[in-house]
Amino acid sequence: MLLSEIAKYLNLELKGEDKEIRGVNTLEAAKKDELSFLANPKYVPHLKTTKAGAVVVSSEFASQVSSALISSNPYFDFARVVQLFARPQGTFRGISELAFIHSTAQIDPTVTVYPFVYIGEGVKIGANTVIFSGSYIGERVEIGEQCTIYPNVSLLCDTKIGNNVIIHAGTVLGSDGFGFAQGQSGLEKFPQIGKVVVEDNVEIGANTTIDRAAIGETKIGAGTKIDNLVQIAHNVQVGENSIIVAQVGISGSTVLGKQVILGGQVGIAGHLHLGDGCRVAAQSGVGKDIPPQTDVGGTPSMPHKTFLRSSLILPKLPELYKKIKKLEEKVKELETKVQE
């Protein structure tokens, strides 16, 4: 594909010579017939050493490369061109005779069902959705159109999935929430009878777990992206267009607003409200409500700026400890002297 054709497709200005582009790559690894990009300022020095045939860059760096596609959002525009060179995952097509499909399931004829998929009673699956090998689709589960359910996913009963949803391998939706009541003879299971609802355009990573509600719904809002190994407990509500990075844990009944961002390994206690646009730094522990548009960090979480400042002091604690001891001695000495 000619670079000029890509420029036209992306609606971007081409500076420098036109050439044939046969692939996409990072600045470090790109060959002379590959297109690359610069988004992270950390990699500016690579512009001098890259062998890439062309680079998607902001205008200020255009002069540093032989051929440039000028973009105000290089990461976004590069993502669109990568799509042109992507090969789809999975070549199996149709509904496998090696799958188990309950007679009452309503499956659009355009759906792909791999071998060894179990589809239960009353399931509904919309057009062009693909269910990979080894996945379990429980009773009355509904999956919309254009969804991809990767291998070994388990969707327990009554789970509802919107359109254009991607669920990566090994993920579990609709497992029982962790609810037990203390009775006289030990812990008794609180029956979990609610469901998981996932709205349109959500992507959920691999080996993540989202529990069904005790009663009612656990809900993932439209456009939200969830990474790998995330735990979302029963009755949690995640707002639209939120980003939840890997290994986050959200406890029961907590409500997240829209466009919330949770860094990796964050833990959120139960029954809290996190306002729209909140951002929580990686590994933080949140035990209180967070107002909208607030950045927090640390365990227990505090305003993010305070967290950064406090973190700078942590390695100095032994020194502070000594200083205080010294001060105490000196003050005592002074007191004696002044007393005299």
Next chain:
Amino acid sequence: MLLSEIAKYLNLELKGEDKEIRGVNTLEAAKKDELSFLANPKYVPHLKTTKAGAVVVSSEFASQVSSALISSNPYFDFARVVQLFARPQGTFRGISELAFIHSTAQIDPTVTVYPFVYIGEGVKIGANTVIFSGSYIGERVEIGEQCTIYPNVSLLCDTKIGNNVIIHAGTVLGSDGFGFAQGQSGLEKFPQIGKVVVEDNVEIGANTTIDRAAIGETKIGAGTKIDNLVQIAHNVQVGENSIIVAQVGISGSTVLGKQVILGGQVGIAGHLHLGDGCRVAAQSGVGKDIPPQTDVGGTPSMPHKTFLRSSLILPKLPELYKKIKKLEEKVKELETKVQE
């Protein structure tokens, strides 16, 4: 079902008018033919706005609703009534011809085996147990009566499961422990030849991992409840009726007493003893033994009260730092003055 019938079933006093109850729900979402409950004081204000037809409450709140079932343990009693309205997970019955079952396996005729289950040599499965689709049951695994093994669970060889055990989807029991010996030519695998033993009435969440012992047993005591994405290493012993919340990690050979509670994302080092009734706050890191009936928090863990007080100081560290600097200046000034 009449509210008076539910009252009779639960052996609770009904205050207010009798009525038809068609479901159960939270105070916020309940309709007028649904029964709800109040257990968490945070939700007391909802009593005024709920549309629930009746509420399970302690006596002090009974007057605030039109119909009340008076309970000294509303969460526990409500759990029992929810059971009445629960639909079981899974409608498949019998032993599927699409499962692989080794000729030497001893499977009670009342067992349900879904399609695409693999059951290996010498496996024994007790009455009324259900094995969902995609699960792997390795050689000589023994599963008791009334157990539920959800989809895509892997039970590696020699795992022993008691009665009334629930294992949620994607969970792995009996994977090799993480043991390597430093040899001259690099890391050599320490062969893991022990097993996992799970006693009666245990529930294990989704995508959790419990490693087989290097030698001997990794053991989960009767009545213990384990949440999602928990890691339990080789040779760990968990006592009876303990509660392990999501994303906890317990390192090798550590021993937990009875009724221990570990909050979410807690990490416990190896070869430790945690006494009966210990409670560890979420995200804590435990590096030392903990005596029985002790509450700890923080990384490294400290007495819980100390942790709470220490946590209050953390955001004030920058301020303390400045104060100490100021004190040093003032003391120096004073010293000069007193010297004169």
Next chain:
Amino acid sequence: MLLSEIAKYLNLELKGEDKEIRGVNTLEAAKKDELSFLANPKYVPHLKTTKAGAVVVSSEFASQVSSALISSNPYFDFARVVQLFARPQGTFRGISELAFIHSTAQIDPTVTVYPFVYIGEGVKIGANTVIFSGSYIGERVEIGEQCTIYPNVSLLCDTKIGNNVIIHAGTVLGSDGFGFAQGQSGLEKFPQIGKVVVEDNVEIGANTTIDRAAIGETKIGAGTKIDNLVQIAHNVQVGENSIIVAQVGISGSTVLGKQVILGGQVGIAGHLHLGDGCRVAAQSGVGKDIPPQTDVGGTPSMPHKTFLRSSLILPKLPELYKKIKKLEEKVKELETKVQE
């Protein structure tokens, strides 16, 4: 097997009487016909109470037991003898007719493929490799010789696995990296078109996730051992012979040197370099590059010695706070007095 035969096999000196050995066990659990070992000094007192018939020990402890195999590396030598008593996992042999194998796949005739395995287009599998039940092997995946792929593993397209690699149950390799570009109408998926490359002699635990590169490769170096529930993001490079303990998360594009050790639940930010031989204490949060041969701890991470000292002060913060307040009062008093 005679103890003298084991001594000969291990090339170790036998002190004390020869005897028949029928198994291996821990000092605590061993019977009189079992061989045990002492490696962790914590367990020295067990030498007095053990019923073990013989013990692999260093020379200094040899006199404390009736029969000893003298070793300068007891853990390593015991690991080799345990191998003699280990039973292999899995008794299924051959290529199951209940597996789905694409006609273009090239599978060595010595390979074992369990029932309900899906093997896609263009897959290549080397001699003596075993693929357990429920695993998914995507298009163009290559797996070397002598590998074990445990149940319900998902290897997405283009993943490359070397020789002698072990992947435990439920693990996912090649899932899409977590990459989204902020467009005007919300988050757009950055297509993930790279792959995962795993070199020889790597072991990967259960329910771990390793994402395919956005572009290029996510790479796990030869001899590296990864525990359960670990998250390795797109484009991460892990060096040779590294050790990554359970529940660690490594963010995108971070590069680890050789023989790096990451303790459990560690989190590493993206685009960082960790030098050869670095060691990171459990639960630490790393936000900066780490030079080679450096030990760090804490969140944010600091030199390990500083972390230990700083940790000792944390529980004393409330006390320090009071001391500073008291000092301020006293200094004020002194100032007044000196002023007079």
